[in-house]
Amino acid sequence: MLNDLPDAPLLSVRDLTRYYGERIGCADVSFDLYEGEVLAVVGESGSGKSTLLSLLATELEASAGSIRYRMRDGIARDLATLTEAERRLLLRTDWGFVRQDSTQGLRMSVSAGGNIGERLMAVGARHYGNIRGTSLDWLGRVEIDRGRIDDIPKAFSGGMRQRLQIARNLVTHPRLVFMDEPTSGLDVSVQARLLDLIRGLVSELGLAVIIVTHDLSVARLLSHRIMVMKGGRVIEAGLTDRVLDDPHQPYTQLLVSSVLAA
Amino acid sequence: MQPLVQLDGVSKAFTLHLHEGVRLDVVSDVNFSAAPGECIVLGGPSGAGKSSLLKIVYGNYSCDAGHIWIRDGGEMIDVATAEPRRILAMRRHVMGYVSQFLRVIPRVGALEIVAAAGREGGLDSQVAQDRAEEYLSLLNVPERLWTLPPATFSGGEQQRVNIARGLIADRPVLLLDEPTASLDARNRAVVVDLVERKKKAGVAIIGIFHDEDVRDKVATHVVDVTHFAAKTA
Ligand SMILES: Nc1ncnc2c1ncn2[C@@H]1O[C@H](COP(=O)(O)OP(=O)(O)O)[C@@H](O)[C@H]1O
Ligand SMILES: Nc1ncnc2c1ncn2[C@@H]1O[C@H](COP(=O)(O)OP(=O)(O)O)[C@@H](O)[C@H]1O
Ligand SMILES: [Mg+2]
Ligand SMILES: [Mg+2]
Numbered sequence: 306m307l308n309d310l311p312d313a314p315l316l317s318v319r320d321l322t323r324y325y326g327e328r329i330g331c332a333d334v335s336f337d338l339y340e341g342e343v344l345a346v347v348g349e350s351g352s353g354k355s356t357l358l359s360l361l362a363t364e365l366e367a368s369a370g371s372i373r374y375r376m377r378d379g380i381a382r383d384l385a386t387l388t389e390a391e392r393r394l395l396l397r398t399d400w401g402f403v404r405q406d407s408t409q410g411l412r413m414s415v416s417a418g419g420n421i422g423e424r425l426m427a428v429g430a431r432h433y434g435n436i437r438g439t440s441l442d443w444l445g446r447v448e449i450d451r452g453r454i455d456d457i458p459k460a461f462s463g464g465m466r467q468r469l470q471i472a473r474n475l476v477t478h479p480r481l482v483f484m485d486e487p488t489s490g491l492d493v494s495v496q497a498r499l500l501d502l503i504r505g506l507v508s509e510l511g512l513a514v515i516i517v518t519h520d521l522s523v524a525r526l527l528s529h530r531i532m533v534m535k536g537g538r539v540i541e542a543g544l545t546d547r548v549l550d551d552p553h554q555p556y557t558q559l560l561v562s563s564v565l566a567a
Numbered sequence: 568m569q570p571l572v573q574l575d576g577v578s579k580a581f582t583l584h585l586h587e588g589v590r591l592d593v594v595s596d597v598n599f600s601a602a603p604g605e606c607i608v609l610g611g612p613s614g615a616g617k618s619s620l621l622k623i624v625y626g627n628y629s630c631d632a633g634h635i636w637i638r639d640g641g642e643m644i645d646v647a648t649a650e651p652r653r654i655l656a657m658r659r660h661v662m663g664y665v666s667q668f669l670r671v672i673p674r675v676g677a678l679e680i681v682a683a684a685g686r687e688g689g690l691d692s693q694v695a696q697d698r699a700e701e702y703l704s705l706l707n708v709p710e711r712l713w714t715l716p717p718a719t720f721s722g723g724e725q726q727r728v729n730i731a732r733g734l735i736a737d738r739p740v741l742l743l744d745e746p747t748a749s750l751d752a753r754n755r756a757v758v759v760d761l762v763e764r765k766k767k768a769g770v771a772i773i774g775i776f777h778d779e780d781v782r783d784k785v786a787t788h789v790v791d792v793t794h795f796a797a798k799t800a
Pocket of ligand 1: 330354
């Protein structure tokens with residue numbers, strides 16, 4: 306059974322560190338991520354989760370450390386050495402980024418179909434009918450009424466906007482998707498439906514995902530592994546159910562017990 | 568026969584940091600093994616560490632010392648040090664776990680929960696579907712419930728869905744934590760039958776059975792967990 310696991314990681318992070326002046330954003334973060342793995346980054350507000358995600362997505366420059374990513378040709382590249390054109394291509398095709406604030410992840414004055422089609426055009430699609438057909442298909446897959454294809458996201462509810470972000474990001478069949486609190490701020494029932502949808506698509510498409518969440522039940526439902534952050538550092542990491550059911554660090558025990566009490 | 572599971576010097580303590588760092592020594596230096604067709608029953612009073620041991624074997628709890636060797640194809644893998652993705656792959660193909668409770672999955676019908684577990688365990692989707700129906704029937708889950716999510720089922724019905732889900736795939740190692748706890752005599756007998764089928768098929772089982780008559784029927788060996796009570800300093 307050994308041969309059913311890929312042996313080269315998709316993403317390889319070593320000693321990743323970011324300072325904001327004197328202040329630590331995140332420090333000495335190291336991990337490997339393999340295809341099909343969902344990694345949850347949890348921790349209280351200010352623990353460095355968003356900083357880490359921005360570093361990984363090359364939106365923020367590291368103060369120290371390295372990120373290597375295995376490109377589609379199988380060669381692992383140090384992301385700091387990519388040209389601007391290569392970096393943009395990665396962001397638009399091989400990666401996705403689902404943001405907590407949908408106004409940052411969507412083009413609010415462009416139709417739902419246009420939001421999805423734009424990513425397709427970035428990978429070279431030109432035929433209008435095909436683009437519209439694929440957009441319609443993806444609206445269906447994220448459970449948005451296909452009749453809404455020409456509506457702009459401003460007219461959508463919070464849950465629909467997040468589902469549209471997911472369609473926009475997944476339409477190019479990315480290999481790695483970043484998610485920053487994709488379900489927070491939504492009603493519990495809307496959240497449950499969105500989580501089901503994400504879970505289904507992630508396993509169907511075999512995506513690697515790094516999801517930032519402060520909600521341990523989201524981490525339990527979606528992720529294979531957890532990294533717990535505190536003060537910018539990873540203080541505990543491992544198999545999701547191991548970390549949640551047998552937490553070792555005082556801070557992790559506190560996080561888990563506050564969930565039980567809630 | 569070569570064991571499929573071998574515990575070698577396993578020790579476990581919990582440190583309760585929220586309670587003045589109290590250290591709870593659970594077991595120390597645990598050694599036993601399970602070969603194909605064997606059913607090792609863990610005995611001992613409540614709190615002895617039986618469930619913790621099963622969880623350690625499943626990779627759900629860590630251990631502080633020792634090794635848990637499990638055969639994965641041609642290799643013995645140590646769960647104590649295996650990477651998360653290796654443990655998850657072994658849970659798909661090598662080891663199944665049936666706990667006392669069903670962790671309810673929202674919006675999915677009982678039959679689909681069981682069939683999905685079969686597919687995830689490597690069964691062809693038609694085989695998974697047929698066997699899901701067979702197991703739910705055997706376990707007397709009324710057919711009118713099959714399309715409904717188990718959230719609203721009685722405790723016993725949920726437990727039977729859980730058992731069907733845990734037993735449907737053909738994994739070589741099975742861990743059973745009081746699967747008969749909330750069942751009536753008729754359904755206990757069904758579980759005993761299913762366990763016997765697994766033994767005949769060469770599965771290695773480690774189980775906890777509260778019920779003495781169930782235990783007497785299925786056990787090939789009983790391991791008294793109090794023998795591994797941690798020697799507190
Ligand atoms: N642009 C910034 N300038 C200065 N400090 C920042 C900036 N962004 C984040 N920080 C600081 O870095 C630390 C980590 O923040 P962040 O990564 O946003 O954490 P989280 O996402 O876990 O809430 C915090 O102390 C925060 O105040
Ligand atoms: N996750 C945990 N954190 C802290 N203590 C635990 C945990 N799980 C079990 N224990 C403790 O370990 C001891 C053994 O429990 P358990 O393995 O459930 O015993 P048994 O199944 O034999 O009744 C008990 O004292 C229990 O409270
Ligand atoms: Mg943040
Ligand atoms: Mg127990």
